[in-house]
Amino acid sequence: MAVDVMVYLKEVFVLEYERGKQKAVRRNAAGCSTFLKITGYKRGKRTTSTYHSSTKNVIVRDPYMQQMQQHIRSTHRPYILYTDESYIHQKSTRAAATALTAAILDSPTLQSKVLVLDIFTGGTTAAKAPKDYHSMFNHVYYVKWLEGLLDELDGEGVSNAFIPIETVWAIVKNAIGRQYTEMTKFPEVKARLIDAFDNLTQ
Numbered sequence: 001m002a003v004d005v006m007v008y009l010k011e012v013f014v015l016e017y018e019r020g021k022q023k024a025v026r027r028n029a030a031g032c033s034t035f036l037k038i039t040g041y042k043r044g045k046r047t048t049s050t051y052h053s054s055t056k057n058v059i060v061r062d063p064y065m066q067q068m069q070q071h072i073r074s075t076h077r078p079y080i081l082y083t084d085e086s087y088i089h090q091k092s093t094r095a096a097a098t099a100l101t102a103a104i105l106d107s108p109t110l111q112s113k114v115l116v117l118d119i120f121t122g123g124t125t126a127a128k129a130p131k132d133y134h135s136m137f138n139h140v141y142y143v144k145w146l147e148g149l150l151d152e153l154d155g156e157g158v159s160n161a162f163i164p165i166e167t168v169w170a171i172v173k174n175a176i177g178r179q180y181t182e183m184t185k186f187p188e189v190k191a192r193l194i195d196a197f198d199n200l201t202q
Contacts, residue, residue: 002033071162079161080106081115081153100193101142103149110156116148119190 006028009015017024071077085101102117153161 002029002036005036006032068162075108077108079108079158081158081161081163082106083149083163098190098193101145105153105156105158105161107158110158115152116145117194118145119193 006015006025009032010017015028017028019025071080082104083102085099098119100117100119103115104112105115106112153159
C-alpha cells in the first residue's frame with residue numbers, strides 16, 4: 001500500500017525521486033509507510049500477492065490477447081462487449097459495500113455505450129456483510145442481470161458479440177479511487193460512479 005501511495009504522490013508532483021535509484025525509492029517508501037501509520041492505516045496481514053497469474057493462465061492469455069488485437073484493429077470488427085463487476089467497501093470493514101456491475105458495448109456501427117449499469121449497497125451490518133464481494137454477485141443476481149443485458153442487446157439489434165471476461169475498467173476505477181477517502185459516504189460513491197460512466201468516451 002505504501003508503494004502505491006508513493007507512486008501516486010509522484011504522479012501528482014508531491015514527491016520527487018528517480019525510479020532507477022533504489023535508495024531513493026526505499027527512503028520514500030519508508031516515509032509513505034510512516035505517514036500511513038500516523039494517519040491510522042494498518043499494515044495488512046496478507047503475506048502473498050493479491051493478484052498473481054499462474055503459468056497456465058499466462059500461456060492461455062497471450063494467444064487470446066493476440067487474437068483479440070486482430071479483431072479490435074479490423075475495419076470489419078465484430079461487436080465487443082466488455083463486462084465487469086467491482087466493489088468498494090468502508091475502510092477496515094466490509095459491513096457496508098457499494099457494488100456495481102455493467103457492460104460496455106464497443107460497436108463498429110454504433111456509438112459505444114454503457115448497458116445495464118447496476119449500482120447497489122450490500123450488507124449494512126457486520127453480520128450481514130458478505131465474506132467476499134463475489135458473494136454479492138450470486139447466481140440468482142447474475143442470471144437476472146444477464147437477462148437484462150440480453151434484452152438491451154436485442155433492442156440494439158446486436159448479436160454474436162465477443163465478450164472478454166474480467167475486463168478491468170481502469171478509467172472508471174481510477175476516477176473513483178482517486179476521490180475516495182475514509183470520510184466518503186456511500187451515496188457520494190454512487191453519484192461518482194454514475195458520473196464516471198456518463199463521462200466515458202470511446
